[in-house]
Amino acid sequence: MTYDPEHIQHPQDPNPDSTEQHISQAAFTEPGRAPGEPTVSGDDAHRTPGSELFSPGDRDKLTTLLQQALSTFVESPRQAVEEADHAFDTAATQLADALAERRRTLRAHWQGRDGTEPQTEELRLALRGYRESMERLLRI
Template identity: 35%
Template sequence: MPDVKPPTTPALRKDTTTTTAPVDHGEPLLPDDEGKRIALRMRHAVVGFVDGPRDAVAEADQALEELAARLTEAMDRRRRTLRRSWQPADAAEYRPTTADTTTVDTATADTTTVDTTTADTATADTTTADTATVDTEQLRLTLRDYRELTERLLRL
């Protein structure tokens, strides 16, 4: 049987010596201690449901908000690392802003602002009315959804 040699053409050869960015395949986005702390906050909210259902849901909301912020920060760090691996050094810190990527038509923006304000007012009125009628079962289902979403995000 003839000896099989690895391909010698650059397109087919895997060269791992030129990697400039650290590769972190499969590593969690958050450090273990941070993920455990947020998971503990969520468990505390679930356990506290019996004594204060509305407070438990509010605590779950805050835990999910913190998790989302930490994940956003972690993804931004990883994206910057990836960007440094393919962009020239002077362009690595470039971050497009909304002004760089969006063209605003002032006539449309004014109309949108008015519509958004009207929609927010209507939503606020509905939310206030709904808050008084939310029963314990709805709070339980909401807390369950917060817990499930938090657990899914912690697995990332």
Template identity: 50%
Template sequence: MGLHRASREGELRGMTDATTTGREVTAVFPRDESDKFGLQLQHAVSGFVDGPRAAVEEADQVLEELTARFTEAVTQRRRTLRGTWQSADEQADTEQLRLALRDYRELAERLLRL
């Protein structure tokens, strides 16, 4: 699976509903990657009649790849969040820390809604 490092910067940002916070909601995966997973899953489902076991195995592989990619995206987002307040060498001002805490909270709340 070809992963694009540059697209990860924006992953898992805007973790709450835009109607409640005014912040834009960003998808976990880039559109092309999401479409690819959707097509793979649809392929598995459409192949069920001709090969039920193979279809379930294919769906299992899609889910395995999705969960690995999801874990990777969350880990990268956490690293980015850490960088916003740890890179200040213990000198992060209150506003930086407030924004960091807000972003941590939004990420955790989105994960809890899954």
């Protein structure tokens, strides 16, 4: 007996509209995303160079601040919470600064070009940068 994939019996889909939904979703392409281009996922594969919100050094410092706060809770709960508040405030300030810089970088790619209109590809890349940044921001 040989295997013939054309004659395999597939179970009947209980929802006949699911095939249409799958096809229509597969055909949908977001602005700024080429057909077949993956969405931003939890991994770092789609991040552009320099798109980190915190440098590794800043991330380590913030982690250390939080760990110090957590480790002092038993001996001094109020001090621990104050240290955690300071760590959070520092992280929020650095995040706001990083987002402002990211916005400046994105705008520079499509604005302020001596009155010339950017090319469609430049606009597509700018839109892609905005989309990736927003998706990352919304995952926070």
